[in-house]
Amino acid sequence: MVVVRNGALIFNEVPTGYPEPGKTTIFDDSRTIDLNNVPLNGSILVKVLMLSVDPYMRARMREPGAKTYAIPFTLGEPITGRSIGLVLRSEHEAFAPGDHITGPYSKFEEYTIPENPLLYNKIRREPGLEWPVYIGAAGMPGKSAYFAWKAYANAKKGETVFVTGGAGPVGTMVIQLAKSDGMKVIASAGSDEKVRECKDMGADVAFNYKTTSTEEMLEKEGPLNVYWDNVGGSVLDAALAATTPHARVISCGMIAEYNAPHEGTRLKNLWAIFGRSLHIHGFLVYDLSTPELEKEFYDVVPKKLASGEWKHREDITRGLENAGQAILDVQRGINFGKKVVVVSEE
Amino acid sequence: MVVVRNGALIFNEVPTGYPEPGKTTIFDDSRTIDLNNVPLNGSILVKVLMLSVDPYMRARMREPGAKTYAIPFTLGEPITGRSIGLVLRSEHEAFAPGDHITGPYSKFEEYTIPENPLLYNKIRREPGLEWPVYIGAAGMPGKSAYFAWKAYANAKKGETVFVTGGAGPVGTMVIQLAKSDGMKVIASAGSDEKVRECKDMGADVAFNYKTTSTEEMLEKEGPLNVYWDNVGGSVLDAALAATTPHARVISCGMIAEYNAPHEGTRLKNLWAIFGRSLHIHGFLVYDLSTPELEKEFYDVVPKKLASGEWKHREDITRGLENAGQAILDVQRGINFGKKVVVVSEE
Numbered sequence: 001m002v003v004v005r006n007g008a009l010i011f012n013e014v015p016t017g018y019p020e021p022g023k024t025t026i027f028d029d030s031r032t033i034d035l036n037n038v039p040l041n042g043s044i045l046v047k048v049l050m051l052s053v054d055p056y057m058r059a060r061m062r063e064p065g066a067k068t069y070a071i072p073f074t075l076g077e078p079i080t081g082r083s084i085g086l087v088l089r090s091e092h093e094a095f096a097p098g099d100h101i102t103g104p105y106s107k108f109e110e111y112t113i114p115e116n117p118l119l120y121n122k123i124r125r126e127p128g129l130e131w132p133v134y135i136g137a138a139g140m141p142g143k144s145a146y147f148a149w150k151a152y153a154n155a156k157k158g159e160t161v162f163v164t165g166g167a168g169p170v171g172t173m174v175i176q177l178a179k180s181d182g183m184k185v186i187a188s189a190g191s192d193e194k195v196r197e198c199k200d201m202g203a204d205v206a207f208n209y210k211t212t213s214t215e216e217m218l219e220k221e222g223p224l225n226v227y228w229d230n231v232g233g234s235v236l237d238a239a240l241a242a243t244t245p246h247a248r249v250i251s252c253g254m255i256a257e258y259n260a261p262h263e264g265t266r267l268k269n270l271w272a273i274f275g276r277s278l279h280i281h282g283f284l285v286y287d288l289s290t291p292e293l294e295k296e297f298y299d300v301v302p303k304k305l306a307s308g309e310w311k312h313r314e315d316i317t318r319g320l321e322n323a324g325q326a327i328l329d330v331q332r333g334i335n336f337g338k339k340v341v342v343v344s345e346e
Numbered sequence: 347m348v349v350v351r352n353g354a355l356i357f358n359e360v361p362t363g364y365p366e367p368g369k370t371t372i373f374d375d376s377r378t379i380d381l382n383n384v385p386l387n388g389s390i391l392v393k394v395l396m397l398s399v400d401p402y403m404r405a406r407m408r409e410p411g412a413k414t415y416a417i418p419f420t421l422g423e424p425i426t427g428r429s430i431g432l433v434l435r436s437e438h439e440a441f442a443p444g445d446h447i448t449g450p451y452s453k454f455e456e457y458t459i460p461e462n463p464l465l466y467n468k469i470r471r472e473p474g475l476e477w478p479v480y481i482g483a484a485g486m487p488g489k490s491a492y493f494a495w496k497a498y499a500n501a502k503k504g505e506t507v508f509v510t511g512g513a514g515p516v517g518t519m520v521i522q523l524a525k526s527d528g529m530k531v532i533a534s535a536g537s538d539e540k541v542r543e544c545k546d547m548g549a550d551v552a553f554n555y556k557t558t559s560t561e562e563m564l565e566k567e568g569p570l571n572v573y574w575d576n577v578g579g580s581v582l583d584a585a586l587a588a589t590t591p592h593a594r595v596i597s598c599g600m601i602a603e604y605n606a607p608h609e610g611t612r613l614k615n616l617w618a619i620f621g622r623s624l625h626i627h628g629f630l631v632y633d634l635s636t637p638e639l640e641k642e643f644y645d646v647v648p649k650k651l652a653s654g655e656w657k658h659r660e661d662i663t664r665g666l667e668n669a670g671q672a673i674l675d676v677q678r679g680i681n682f683g684k685k686v687v688v689v690s691e692e
Binding site: 059070232236237245246251252253254263264265266267268269270271272273274275276277278279280281282283284287 | 582625
């Protein structure tokens with residue numbers, strides 16, 4: 001009998017503003033698990049190694065029934081998110097001890113037994129690429145950028161794209177995809193350090209939106225053939241004003257909206273939608289996923305990342321007990337690179 | 347020498363709110379023209395029969411240089427718009443006296459000599475269809491509905507569409523196109539008379555947005571697979587909230603925005619763009635025009651209108667001296683059917 005702690009991050013309270021660690025979520029360190037004898041009922045026992053902390057999690061912190069796009073977390077239960085784990089025991093033919101797996105709805109606990117193991121996929125590392133990268137540039141954020149860029153950017157050499165959240169895990173990939181397609185890239189971010197990151201990723205122009213007017217910068221460096229929107233709000237309005245006729249807007253998320261959903265945003269440039277014949281495409285990454293695209297992604301992207309041709313950055317939080325703070329940091333934009341909670345090194 | 351009056355509607359002043367006849371525009375009845383001797387310089391002399399009054403004209407009533415999608419009117423000159431005219435004299439090989447022609451930028455004057463006759467096309471009437479219909483359902487508004495519906499609605503039998511401005515010249519065509527495709531049609535309009543019109547055009551559900559909550563109606567009758575937006579503003583926000591995943595929004599115009607452009611609109615449901623993977627397409631009708639589509643339109647639509655299979659309605663103002671009032675009525679939504687100024691019967 002090997003009884004060990006099985007700490008978990010519990011969804012404790014629906015937040016009204018930013019999610020507060022110790023209030024919105026509570027780390028429960030009183031739970032235990034018997035690794036040798038816990039019944040699996042045909043499933044697998046997984047040691048959780050990496051957990052992803054993402055902006056969209058804020059939308060899941062709500063009362064059941066309130067309308068939004070993401071499945072709500074359950075009060076009193078661990079929150080869930082994308083993970084990488086190590087299979088310790090298996091009663092399922094698809095998995096064997098020693099397999100590494102990734103899945104979208106892992107409980108935030110140190111050891112977990114998935115209800116449906118078929119939501120998980122086995123995953124192998126490219127030599128030279130660490131597991132946290134598979135939560136970031138080689139994982140869901142990388143796929144978000146890659147799939148939607150291929151589907152909707154209609155990129156043409158010499159055109160101009162504006163990317164918000166340019167130093168984030170999606171933004172950095174978009175910058176690199178756009179440069180691969182020969183575009184001029186304008187990127188914005190929320191600190192001078194992040195602005196340098198945008199430039200390191202290849203952005204031709206990068207600016208700190210907290211100290212520089214987005215309107216003025218787009219006036220000077222635009223107009224925009226493509227706008228990749230990670231933030232929504234008034235920045236979307238500024239980008240609409242700066243579009244060319246027939247521009248494409250790719251809507252990946254709106255972090256400016258998540259923590260103040262009842263206020264809304266005043267937009268003055270909606271006329272550009274019809275007046276400039278814009279095409280605005282929203283997406284959720286799993287909607288765009290096809291077996292062919294998944295294969296292409298894993299064939300192309302990890303190699304480019306491992307070789308250094310494409311760059312990536314992770315922002316590591318160690319220990320599940322610190323995940324609540326990591327969630328708040330991501331909502332506030334304090335993270336620098338893809339936020340990954342390293343629950344265990346192996 | 348046949349000298350006659352050549353009255354014109356002059357753009358006199360940039361309006362701040364609604365365009366006022368006698369202030370924003372002034373009818374100048376002091377101008378004359380010598381029909382036999384006026385020099386044509388290779389062009390044609392046209393007797394103007396019909397002029398179109400459209401919502402988008404408000405966007406043209408501005409200072410040069412202010413940013414928007416439409417070419418501004420010139421202060422002190424006649425405003426311009428789509429027309430049907432009769433050629434009286436011709437020095438251009440493409441036209442002969444007696445031809446009927448239509449063009450997009452006719453001066454609002456009783457007789458006109460186009461700077462570029464090649465912007466005009468010859469036009470023939472379907473037996474049983476009067477000229478004003480060629481300003482409406484068989485003209486630009488009809489093409490707007492037809493071209494964009496074919497391009498972007500991705501209509502599927504049994505799906506639901508919401509059409510605002512349902513009794514207008516574009517809206518009535520959209521209702522009939524959607525019913526042809528087997529969809530459930532929800533339409534809104536601004537008077538009970540217009541609501542009846544929407545139902546006459548085939549709408550399954552129609553309501554007066556001034557007396558009925560759009561949110562509640564869409565909650566009850568939605569969700570929406572397609573939203574055809576003629577108004578923008580808070581109605582767009584309500585429609586976003588009511589969309590299904592992968593819904594299409596076709597943005598044809600935003601009359602709610604035209605007369606108060608600096609206030610903007612507070613939107614609370616922008617999250618639906620990415621959260622429901624929406625596709626929003628704006629358009630200007632001439633962007634979608636191709637020779638094939640133009641031919642298809644004239645092959646299909648006038649016959650359906652002449653036979654009564656599809657319905658149409660025009661709202662006639664007689665005399666160019668009343669065109670300023672017609673413009674205001676359209677901005678206020680007082681017109682019932684396509685507003686046409688009949689300058690002369692022939």
